[in-house]
Amino acid sequence: MTIDRFGAFAQRVAEFGLPGEGGRSVPVLPEPEKGGAFGDVLTRAVNEVSAAQDVSSDTTRRFLKGEPVELHQVMAASNEAGIALDTLIEVRNKVVEAYRSILTMQS
Numbered sequence: 001m002t003i004d005r006f007g008a009f010a011q012r013v014a015e016f017g018l019p020g021e022g023g024r025s026v027p028v029l030p031e032p033e034k035g036g037a038f039g040d041v042l043t044r045a046v047n048e049v050s051a052a053q054d055v056s057s058d059t060t061r062r063f064l065k066g067e068p069v070e071l072h073q074v075m076a077a078s079n080e081a082g083i084a085l086d087t088l089i090e091v092r093n094k095v096v097e098a099y100r101s102i103l104t105m106q107s
Contacts, residue, residue: 045091049084056081 056077063069 045088049081049088052077052081052084 056074059069059074059077063071063074
């Protein structure tokens with residue numbers, strides 16, 4: 001999954017609308033006040049997970065080389081990266097589930 005493909009998917013989800021009163025379209029996903037577009041928020045989340053994994057790898061590498069890194073720091077960084085990845089996967093699953101629900105409501 002590349003960021004570009006995911007961004008295109010998020011853009012399609014953000015542009016999708018439901019019929020409102022008088023035939024007007026009501027946006028499904030309102031744009032956040034601070035965060036920008038939905039695709040930008042997801043891109044930032046993927047980048048944060050990647051950064052957490054990089055920190056975990058770097059901490060583990062430094063520990064294995066004998067540098068002054070405590071074991072609890074290695075474990076904390078590893079757990080943080082794992083939780084961040086699990087959370088991102090669950091968010092992706094919920095977005096896909098919502099998208100599929102919308103598709104079945106239309107048919």
